[in-house]
Amino acid sequence: MLTKEQLQALKQTDTSQIYRLLAEAATTRDILFLLENLGHLPKAFNGYVFAPFLSHEASQVRYWAVKNIGKTTNRLLIPHLSQLARTDPDSTIRREAISAIGRMRLPEAIPTLIEHLDEHDPKVLLQVIRGLLVFRTQPNVQSALKSLANHPNEMIQSIIRREFSAAESANAPLDHAQSPAFMQNVVVNGDVQAVLPFVPDESIHLTFTSPPYYNARDYSIYESYSAYLDFLTRVFDQVHRVTKTGRFLIVNTSPIIIPRMSRAHASKRYPIPFDLHTRLVQIGWEFIDDIVWAKPESSVKNRNAGFLQHRKPLGYKPNAVTEYLMVYRKQTDKLLDWNMRQYSAEVIEASRVLGAYESSNIWRIDPTFDRVHSAVFPLELCNRVIRYYSYVGDLVFDPFGGSGTLGRAARDLDRHFFMVEKEPTYIERMREVFGTARFFDAQPVRFLSLEEFRDRGIS
Numbered sequence: 001m002l003t004k005e006q007l008q009a010l011k012q013t014d015t016s017q018i019y020r021l022l023a024e025a026a027t028t029r030d031i032l033f034l035l036e037n038l039g040h041l042p043k044a045f046n047g048y049v050f051a052p053f054l055s056h057e058a059s060q061v062r063y064w065a066v067k068n069i070g071k072t073t074n075r076l077l078i079p080h081l082s083q084l085a086r087t088d089p090d091s092t093i094r095r096e097a098i099s100a101i102g103r104m105r106l107p108e109a110i111p112t113l114i115e116h117l118d119e120h121d122p123k124v125l126l127q128v129i130r131g132l133l134v135f136r137t138q139p140n141v142q143s144a145l146k147s148l149a150n151h152p153n154e155m156i157q158s159i160i161r162r163e164f165s166a167a168e169s170a171n172a173p174l175d176h177a178q179s180p181a182f183m184q185n186v187v188v189n190g191d192v193q194a195v196l197p198f199v200p201d202e203s204i205h206l207t208f209t210s211p212p213y214y215n216a217r218d219y220s221i222y223e224s225y226s227a228y229l230d231f232l233t234r235v236f237d238q239v240h241r242v243t244k245t246g247r248f249l250i251v252n253t254s255p256i257i258i259p260r261m262s263r264a265h266a267s268k269r270y271p272i273p274f275d276l277h278t279r280l281v282q283i284g285w286e287f288i289d290d291i292v293w294a295k296p297e298s299s300v301k302n303r304n305a306g307f308l309q310h311r312k313p314l315g316y317k318p319n320a321v322t323e324y325l326m327v328y329r330k331q332t333d334k335l336l337d338w339n340m341r342q343y344s345a346e347v348i349e350a351s352r353v354l355g356a357y358e359s360s361n362i363w364r365i366d367p368t369f370d371r372v373h374s375a376v377f378p379l380e381l382c383n384r385v386i387r388y389y390s391y392v393g394d395l396v397f398d399p400f401g402g403s404g405t406l407g408r409a410a411r412d413l414d415r416h417f418f419m420v421e422k423e424p425t426y427i428e429r430m431r432e433v434f435g436t437a438r439f440f441d442a443q444p445v446r447f448l449s450l451e452e453f454r455d456r457g458i459s
C-alpha cells in the first residue's frame with residue numbers, strides 16, 4: 001500500500017492511478033486509508049469514483065465517500081446523495097449527503113433540496129436549508145423556505161424568521177437607546193389595563209414588577225385564579241408590545257397561600273410563578289433566568305409551630321423564605337451584542353457594573369416594610385435589577401408601581417422611570433417618597449390621571 005505522501009504526489013501527477021487504486025482496494029481498511037487521506041481534490045477530479053462506496057456496509061466508508069464527493073462538483077451524483085440522505089440509518093451520513101449536495105452550489109440541485117424540506121431530523125433539515133439559502137433570491141426557493149416559518153422545531157423557526165422577517169425594529173418609532181419624553185419620570189394613577197393601550201410600541205427598555213398576589217392581600221380581588229392569570233397575561237402581552245426589541249421583563253412572584261376558612265378546611269397554595277411562566281412564554285417572552293430572592297427566616301411568617309410540637313410526617317411546613325425573580329427577554333433573533341451596540345461609548349462606560357456584584361442566582365436581601373404599603377420591593381433589589389439589566393438613560397417600567405420603589409432606584413441610577421398604580425393611597429405615598437426631588441436631567445416627576453396621560457400621549 002502507498003504512504004500518505006505518495007498518495008498526495010499521485011493526486012498531482014496521475015489521478016487515473018488513484019481511480020484504479022480506489023477500484024481495486026479490497027479491504028475496508030484499504031478503502032478507508034485512501035478515502036481519509038485524499039485531502040483537497042483537484043478541480044477535474046471525477047467524483048463518480050466514490051459512488052460505489054455509498055452503499056458500502058461500513059458506515060465509516062459511506063461517510064468518507066460522501067465527504068470526498070462533497071469536494072467535487074458532479075451533478076450526476078446528486079440523485080445518489082439524495083437517495084443516501086433518505087435511506088442511510090446513520091443521521092451523520094444523511095446530513096453529510098445533504099451538505100455535499102449543497103456544497104456543489106449547483107442550481108440543478110435546487111429541486112432535490114426542496115424535496116428534502118420534508119426531512120424530520122432537524123440536523124439534516126438545517127443542512128437542506130443552508131444549501132437552499134445560497135439561492136435565497138430565487139422566488140421558488142424563498143417560498144419553499146418560508147413555508148417552514150411555523151416549523152415545530154424552534155431552531156428552524158428562528159433561522160427562517162431571521163432570514164425572511166422584515167427588520168423587527170423597523171417599526172420602532174425611536175432609536176433603541178431613546179424613549180418617548182412624555183413617559184419619562186411619569187406616574188399614572190389608573191388601571192394598568194386602561195393605561196397600556198396609550199403606550200407606544202417599543203418604548204420601554206426594562207420592566208421590573210411585582211404583580212398583585214391573587215387574593216392574598218386585600219387590594220387584589222379576582223373572581224378566580226384563572227381570571228387572575230388571564231388578567232396578568234393580558235397585561236404582560238401589552239408589556240411585550242411596548243418593550244423594545246430584545247429587552248427584558250423581570251417578574252417578582254412567589255407561590256402564595258390562601259388561608260383556610262376554618263379548621264374544617266385546608267389552606268390552598270397557588271404556584272403563581274410556575275403557572276404564569278407558560279403563559280409568558282406563549283406570549284413571546286423567552287425565559288432567561290430564575291433568580292431567587294432569599295430573606296432571613298426571622299423575617300417571614302412562621303409556619304412551623306404545629307410541626308414543632310407534633311412531629312408527624314405530612315404535617316411538615318417549611319417557612320417560605322424565597323421569592324422568584326423570573327427573567328425573560330422579548331423573543332428575537334438578535335443577539336444581546338446587538339442591543340449593546342445600540343448605545344454610545346459614553347453611555348456604555350457610564351453604565352458599567354463596576355466593583356462587587358452578585359455572581360449567583362441567589363440574592364440574599366432583607367425585606368423592607370413600609371408604613372403605608374404592605375408589600376414593597378427592597379430598594380437593593382431594584383438597584384441590582386436596574387444596574388444589571390438596563391443602561392443609563394433607559395426607561396424602566398413598573399406596571400404595578402405600589403409605593404414607587406422602582407422609580408426611586410431608577411432616579412438614583414440615572415435612568416428614567418414610568419409607573420402605573422391604581423390605588424390613590426399609594427399614589428399619595430409616592431408623592432411623599434419623591435417629594436420635591438430633582439433628577440439627573442432636572443426633569444421633575446409628573447403624576448398624571450389616565451386622561452392626562454392619554455392626551456399627552458397624543459400631543
Ligand SMILES: C[S@@+](CC[C@H](N)C(=O)[O-])C[C@H]1O[C@@H](n2cnc3c(N)ncnc32)[C@H](O)[C@@H]1O
Nearest residue numbers: 191192212376377400401402403404405421422
Ligand atoms: C405587590 S404591589 C407592588 C409594590 C411595589 N413593587 C413597591 O415596591 O411598592 C402590587 C401593586 O399593584 C397595584 N395594582 C393591582 N392591580 C392593579 C391594576 N389593575 N392596575 C394598576 N395597579 C394595580 C396594587 O394596588 C399594588 O400597589
